[in-house]
Amino acid sequence: MASIGSVPIHRAAGQAQGSEGAQITQRTIPIVIAHRGASGYLPEHTLPAYSTAALLGADYIELDLVSTRDGQLIARHDNVLNLTTNVAELTEYRDRQTEKIVDGRVIRGWFSEDFTLEEIRNLRAIERIPAVRPANTRFDGHYTVPTLEEAIAAIQALQTMLTRDIGLYIELKHPTYFDRIGLPMEATLIDGLRDSGYQEAHHPVYLQSFEVENLRRLDGMTDLRLVQLLGDSGQPFDVQAAGGSLTFDAMATADGLLEIATYADGVGPEKTHFLIPRNDSGNLALEDSSDFVALAHAANLVVHPYTFRAENQFLPVALRTSPDATELGSAAQEMAAFLALGIDGFFTDHTDIGVAERDRYLLRD
Numbered sequence: 549m550a551s552i553g554s555v556p557i558h559r560a561a562g563q564a565q566g567s568e569g570a571q572i573t574q575r576t577i578p579i580v581i582a583h584r585g586a587s588g589y590l591p592e593h594t595l596p597a598y599s600t601a602a603l604l605g606a607d608y609i610e611l612d613l614v615s616t617r618d619g620q621l622i623a624r625h626d627n628v629l630n631l632t633t634n635v636a637e638l639t640e641y642r643d644r645q646t647e648k649i650v651d652g653r654v655i656r657g658w659f660s661e662d663f664t665l666e667e668i669r670n671l672r673a674i675e676r677i678p679a680v681r682p683a684n685t686r687f688d689g690h691y692t693v694p695t696l697e698e699a700i701a702a703i704q705a706l707q708t709m710l711t712r713d714i715g716l717y718i719e720l721k722h723p724t725y726f727d728r729i730g731l732p733m734e735a736t737l738i739d740g741l742r743d744s745g746y747q748e749a750h751h752p753v754y755l756q757s758f759e760v761e762n763l764r765r766l767d768g769m770t771d772l773r774l775v776q777l778l779g780d781s782g783q784p785f786d787v788q789a790a791g792g793s794l795t796f797d798a799m800a801t802a803d804g805l806l807e808i809a810t811y812a813d814g815v816g817p818e819k820t821h822f823l824i825p826r827n828d829s830g831n832l833a834l835e836d837s838s839d840f841v842a843l844a845h846a847a848n849l850v851v852h853p854y855t856f857r858a859e860n861q862f863l864p865v866a867l868r869t870s871p872d873a874t875e876l877g878s879a880a881q882e883m884a885a886f887l888a889l890g891i892d893g894f895f896t897d898h899t900d901i902g903v904a905e906r907d908r909y910l911l912r913d
Contacts, residue, residue: 576850577910579893580902581717582606583855584625588897591673591684592632593623594691595702602706605903608715608754610895611699614722615731620665621696621740625676627660627722633671634689641667650725651785661731668693680859680874696737700744715752716741719777723762724786734762738769749773754852756816759786760794764811773813775852780821800840805847814850814892823853824885830865832885841889854895856883856902880905 585597586604598609614627627650630636635658636645644663647656660668673691675684694702700716707714720726720733737755746753749771756775757763763774778796787794798804800815800822808815820826822840827833844851858879860868867878879898883905886894896902 576890576892578887578891578906579607579715579852580605580899580906581608581610581852581893581895582899583610583895583897584612585609586897586899587676588681588858588899589684591675591687591691593625593694594673594687595694595698596687596691598694598699598702599706601899602703602710602714604899606714606899607893608717608752609699609703610717610719611696612719612721613696613733613737614660615726615733615736616663616665616668617661617731618664619731619736620668621733621736622660622665622668623694623696623699624660625721627725628655628657629660629663629671630657632673632676633693634674635671638670640670651722652788661726661729665695680861682874696740697744700740704744713752715754716746717754717756719756720762722785723757723759724789734765734769738766741770741772746772754814759784761786767811774811775814775816775850776808776812777816777854778818778822780818800843802843802846805844805849809847809849812849814852815844816852816854816895819853819856819886819894823889823891826864832864832866832882834885837889841891845890850892851890852893852895853886853891856886856894856896856898858898858901880908884909 582601584592586600587597590597590600593612601609611623612625613621614624616622624632635641641658644658647654648659669692671693672689673693674688675681678685703714703716720737723733726733741747741753747770751772753772754775755766755772756777758777758779763776766774778800783795799808800817817823817840822838824837825833841851856879858876859873860870860875860877861873863877863879863882867881869875869877879901883902887909
């Protein structure tokens with residue numbers, strides 16, 4: 549039993565499991581998922597970003613994983629290393645820049661699969677979106693790129709220190725791409741989690757993907773909970789690569805959600821496309837809120853929309869506090885609108901704001 553403020557609660561991690569047949573509760577305790585750590589305040593996917601998120605109250609820490617050339621899993625949102633590390637500045641790796649097609653897109657850069665873990669350890673993290681988060685650039689070059697094992701060890705140490713569960717919310721990035729180049733990641737992930745004590749459905753772990761077939765494979769490999777991510781347009785890449793017709797929009801229908809429930813326990817929809825759209829003025833069109841949450845709950849799926857960010861640039865117009873895109877706006881009001889729909893958790897770059905708004909939601913009648 550844990551508590552939020554003066555309200556005693558059970559951790560939400562064990563409250564709802566779709567494909568196992570458990571019932572979604574009327575008043576689920578929404579979980580706050582630290583999107584790539586406390587990425588609003590520190591460069592994403594660094595141990596300090598994970599630690600800060602835990603200290604700010606996150607229930608789960610999101611880890612995005614890609615593979616190195618020697619099959620090691622490292623925490624990066626993309627396999628394109630120059631987006632989030634200083635690799636482009638290192639003369640010894642200048643010849644590694646190349647052009648590849650990843651998930652149907654031509655990309656030029658430095659790629660994780662062209663580096664061994666030993667070489668990755670020479671890199672340092674940088675802020676991914678410096679124009680929006682200039683304050684975070686003061687940390688550029690200070691932090692290493694963590695492995696899966698290092699991230700888990702840090703989070704488990706924080707659990708001991710804080711005497712509460714801190715879950716893992718893990719995505720294997722570009723699974724079809726990595727399969728095709730001979731670096732499948734699923735077995736390595738499951739083995740690593742099992743070695744760290746995570747293997748049962750009640751353990752505080754979610755595994756997520758925008759693709760379908762890797763989730764189906766994972767469903768046959770583990771009892772850990774699975775989440776189907778839904779993009780705001782197009783198709784899962786594995787479906788596209790196979791010439792299939794299934795779209796994310798079709799997956800969000802009543803029938804589509806029932807199909808998802810045959811292999812997954814939850815869904816992670818893009819928030820404005822599937823739940824509350826924005827109108828022509830750039831504000832939340834509350835009157836056009838969808839019945840997605842009700843349909844997902846009817847299929848016994850939890851709903852964890854993404855991503856809530858606090859900078860004015862990302863907020864509805866009415867919730868911006870100034871013309872400065874980098875300043876923080878009224879993100880709590882946006883979160884409140886989505887919590888009112890009955891969501892079971894949400895991803896945010898600003899853990900402290902998310903936790904405070906979730907706690908206020910729980911205290912309301």
